[in-house]
Amino acid sequence: MSDYYRPQRQRQLFNPDSVEPFRLSRSKVDLFLKCPFCFYLDRRLGVGTPPGFPLNLNSAVDFLLKKEFDHYRSLGQPHPWMVEHKIAAVPFVHPDLDRWRENFEGIRWHHTPTNFILTGAVDDIWVNLAGELLVVDYKATSKDEEVTLDAEWQNGYKRQVEFYQWLLERNGHAVAPAAYFVYLNGRRDREALDGRLEFRVKIISHAGSRDWIEVTLGAARRCLEAAVPPAAAADCDFCAYRRAVGVALSPAKSSGQLDLWS
Numbered sequence: 001m002s003d004y005y006r007p008q009r010q011r012q013l014f015n016p017d018s019v020e021p022f023r024l025s026r027s028k029v030d031l032f033l034k035c036p037f038c039f040y041l042d043r044r045l046g047v048g049t050p051p052g053f054p055l056n057l058n059s060a061v062d063f064l065l066k067k068e069f070d071h072y073r074s075l076g077q078p079h080p081w082m083v084e085h086k087i088a089a090v091p092f093v094h095p096d097l098d099r100w101r102e103n104f105e106g107i108r109w110h111h112t113p114t115n116f117i118l119t120g121a122v123d124d125i126w127v128n129l130a131g132e133l134l135v136v137d138y139k140a141t142s143k144d145e146e147v148t149l150d151a152e153w154q155n156g157y158k159r160q161v162e163f164y165q166w167l168l169e170r171n172g173h174a175v176a177p178a179a180y181f182v183y184l185n186g187r188r189d190r191e192a193l194d195g196r197l198e199f200r201v202k203i204i205s206h207a208g209s210r211d212w213i214e215v216t217l218g219a220a221r222r223c224l225e226a227a228v229p230p231a232a233a234a235d236c237d238f239c240a241y242r243r244a245v246g247v248a249l250s251p252a253k254s255s256g257q258l259d260l261w262s
Helices: 007-012 026-034 036-043 056-075 080-084 152-170 211-225 237-248
Strands: 022-025 089-091 107-111 116-120 124-128 133-141 179-186 199-206
Touching (some): 026 152, 026 211, 056 089, 056 124, 056 133, 116 211, 133 152
Parallel strands (some): 133 179
Antiparallel strands (some): 089 124, 124 133
């Protein structure tokens, strides 16, 4: 059966009559912001959006960066990139760090107003001289121009680190205003690959706001409690495809289905 709909996963879906806390990941909160209709289908009805392609090269970069920063964590020293970018901090040491970085585990908080168990898995955390935690996210790309956080689609990146900051604060940690993106840009100006990919490294700071989170969680709860789904986002590609298929397969244009294998 397709991964888009699995009835046996009903226990993971939101039940408006249940008094049990409902687990909601950071990525599902972002799905709500992108398209409430897709969020409702996913968390209430069990129909998920099609998965993206596995980004194996990006995953390899994340894995190796964690190993590299863990080396300096064990030494209690800043990574040379941190020194180069004049960031007065060191990688944070905490017994729960591995769990905080684990998918489907992450940092957790029970948000009692909505009865959501909210989770988010960080890439890394540093700590500055004032004892404040710095949320760190690893990103990898390859383009000729300088990497920035200026594109509209990168607003999701910003919300991502802001959500992690919020979770850490709720768990009693002092969190610095700024989060950091360790951005690796694969170089395409080499004569040949020669079996290795080289990167330009840029660390970008982001001081955002967490004010959007509480109001978003309340809206997400009301969305899931509704008996009918909300309207789709105007710019949702999945919903646009769904509508286009509905039109193409309308009774006026289709009299049946062809069996190609008979």
